[in-house]
Each structure stands twice: as structure tokens, then as C-alpha cells.
Amino acid sequence: MTDRPRPLSPHLQVYRWQIQMVTSILHRATGIALAVGTLLVVWGILALATSESAFETFKSCIGNPIGVILLVGWSWSLTFHLCNGIRHLVQDSGAGFQISQFVRSSWLAVIGSVVFLVVIWAYVLLVGGAA
Amino acid sequence: MTLRVGTDDVRGMLRDPMKHARGLGSAQAGVGHWWVQRLTAGALILLGGWFVITVLSLLHADYAMAHATVAKPWNALLLILFIVTAFWHAVLGLQVVLEDYVHTRWKEVAAMVAIKFVAVLAATAAVLAVLRIALGV
Numbered sequence: 202m203t204d205r206p207r208p209l210s211p212h213l214q215v216y217r218w219q220i221q222m223v224t225s226i227l228h229r230a231t232g233i234a235l236a237v238g239t240l241l242v243v244w245g246i247l248a249l250a251t252s253e254s255a256f257e258t259f260k261s262c263i264g265n266p267i268g269v270i271l272l273v274g275w276s277w278s279l280t281f282h283l284c285n286g287i288r289h290l291v292q293d294s295g296a297g298f299q300i301s302q303f304v305r306s307s308w309l310a311v312i313g314s315v316v317f318l319v320v321i322w323a324y325v326l327l328v329g330g331a332a
Numbered sequence: 333m334t335l336r337v338g339t340d341d342v343r344g345m346l347r348d349p350m351k352h353a354r355g356l357g358s359a360q361a362g363v364g365h366w367w368v369q370r371l372t373a374g375a376l377i378l379l380g381g382w383f384v385i386t387v388l389s390l391l392h393a394d395y396a397m398a399h400a401t402v403a404k405p406w407n408a409l410l411l412i413l414f415i416v417t418a419f420w421h422a423v424l425g426l427q428v429v430l431e432d433y434v435h436t437r438w439k440e441v442a443a444m445v446a447i448k449f450v451a452v453l454a455a456t457a458a459v460l461a462v463l464r465i466a467l468g469v
Contacts, residue, residue, distance in 0.1 A: 233426065240450075
């Protein structure tokens with residue numbers, strides 16, 4: 202089959218930035234990040250099944266400063282994709298399609314994701330981790 | 333509803349069979365994709381929550397304790413479900429991203445095949461590892 206040029210819609214540069222655009226773009230970006238992050242989870246499980254030394258290597262990798270930065274990024278990706286995903290599921294039912302509701306639910310997803318992130322890392326800092 | 337030109341019903345005639353030959357138009361597989369994406373999303377709300385809480389409960393755990401936690405039947409079951417569902421959801425999502433942004437057909441297909449290979453390999457490896465931990469082999 203030959204590739205025929207398909208019509209394309211005007212892209213980002215012609216639009217004023219709005220919160221709905223931000224949540225839409227972030228949903229994709231965090232989804233891609235989470236797909237990669239799940240590979241890290243697999244690494245952890247494989248290390249746990251392999252040996253104590255393999256698991257210690259895994260723990261020291263995610264425990265160093267770069268690893269912690271990545272973990273913060275992944276955990277925020279998770280909380281945002283979760284909050285915005287729930288928003289999309291609600292919208293799939295046909296609810297919340299007025300522009301004002303759309304804007305409000307977008308902000309709710311952003312703020313909710315930050316709240317969840319803070320709760321998770323506050324717990325980590327308070328309890329303290331061996332990793 | 334009928335669509336008439338004179339006395340003839342021309343519905344069938346207006347649908348040009350050339351669209352099938354060219355492979356344009358609906359492949360009829362979109363609804364299944366859409367539903368499974370939502371189904372896995374709903375499952376991941378529960379499984380993701382369980383995963384985060386379980387990881388947080390293991391902050392102080394050493395190797396033996398982490399190993400023993402994963403070995404518990406419920407945890408092993410939920411961890412396997414979490415991994416498989418997460419990769420399934422990821423493949424469906426990445427497929428949409430590729431379809432939107434990769435406009436060269438062979439690159440799109442090659443990327444999709446690569447993503448599926450990696451996802452199946454990683455998910456299978458993780459499932460096998462959890463089973464090894466749970467069964468103590």
C-alpha cells in the first residue's frame with residue numbers, strides 16, 4: 202500500500218495555552234514515562250527473584266540521587282496519570298463536558314496529583330527508607 | 333432509513349468499495365481497543381493503589397522480608413495482575429501515540445512490533461520471577 206498524504210490539523214503553535222491542553226499533553230507524556238518506569242519495576246522483581254546481592258544493586262541504583270529524582274518523576278507520573286485517567290473515565294460516561302467543568306476538572310487532576318505525590322513522599326521522609 | 337434517487341435506494345452504491353481496497357476507513361477493531369483500554373485503566377486504579385501501598389510498606393524491609401512479602405499468595409497474584417495489566421494498558425496507549433505521530437507506515441509498524449516484543453518479554457519475565465519467588469524455586 203502506498204502512503205497517501207493525510208490531512209493534518211493545525212498544531213500547537215496556533216493556540217493560546219489552556220489548562221485542558223496541558224492535561225492532555227501531560228497525560229500522554231506521563232503515560233510514556235510510566236511505560237518505561239514499569240520496566241524498572243520488572244528489574245526490581247527480577248532482582249528479588251535472583252539473589253540478595255542483585256537486589257542490593259537494584260536498591261543502591263534507585264537509592265542514589267539520580268535514582269531518587271527518577272522515582273519522584275515516576276511517582277508524579279503515576280499520580281497525575283491516575284487522577285487525569287479517572288477524569289477521562291468520568292468524561293467517557295458523558296459527564297463534565299461544559300467548558301467550565303472541563304477547566305475545573307483539569308485543575309483538579311493537576312492539584313490532586315501534586316497532593317498525592319506530597320502524601321507519598323511525606324510518608325517516605327517521615328518513615329524513612331532502608332533504600 | 334432509505335436514501336432515494338428517483339425510485340432507487342442508492343445507499344449501497346454511495347459506499348465506494350475502493351475504500352476497502354485502499355485500506356482506508358474503519359478497520360472495525362477500534363471499539364475493542366477502546367474498551368480494553370478503559371477496562372485495564374479501571375483495574376489499574378485498584379492494582380496501582382495496592383502496588384504503591386505495598387511498596388511503601390516495604391520501605392524498611394531487607395531482602396528476606398521483601399522476598400517473603402512477594403511470596404505471599406495474595407501479593408504474588410496481585411503483583412502478576414498489576415504487571416500484566418500495566419503492560420497491556422501501556423501497549424494500547426503507546427499504539428495510539430504512534431498512530432498519531434508516526435506517519436511513515438513501515439516505521440509505525442516496526443515501532444509497534446518492537447514495543448509489543450519488549451512488553452511481552454518484560455511481562456513474561458516478571459511473571460516468571462514472581463512465580464519463582466512464590467513457589468520458592
